[in-house]
Amino acid sequence: MKKTKVLFGIVAIVAGMALIAGCGSSEKPAAQTPAAQEQATGHQGHSATMPKEDPMPIMKDMDKALQDVVKQVKGGQMMDAQKSAAQLVSTVDKVLPHMMDDGLEDHLRKTAKDIKDSVNSGKTDPSALEGKVKDMQAIMKETTTHLQSMNH
C-alpha cells in the first residue's frame, strides 16, 4: 500500500516534468516565429515603432512653418519668426520617427535647427537665410518622396 503510493507519486512527478519539458520545447519556437516575421516585414513598410499616424499632414505643417519663417523674417517680425522656427523644428521632430533613411533624417534635422538658430540669433542675414530655406525645401521634397514610398 505504502509502496504503490510512492510509486504513483514518482510517476506523477515524471509525467509532470515531461509535460513542462514538452511545453518548453514545442511552444517556445512557435511563439517566436510570428514575432520574428512581424519584425522582418515591419522594416519594409511602416515599422511597428512608428506612431500610428499619417506623416503627410505633418509635412504640410512643416511647409507652412517654413513659409511663415520666411514671411516674418522679411517683415521684421522676429518674435513671430522665432515662434514659427520653433514650430518648424517641432514638426521635424514629429516626422523623424517615420523616416528610415539616416542620412536624410540627419540632414532634415540639421537644416531645421540651422534655420531656428539663425532666426534666434536675431542677426538674420536675409540672403543667408534664403540659402538655408532653399536647402530645407529640397530636403522636405526628398522626405515627402521617401515617406510616400512606404505604407502608412
Ligand SMILES: [Cu+2]
Ligand atoms: Cu511611418
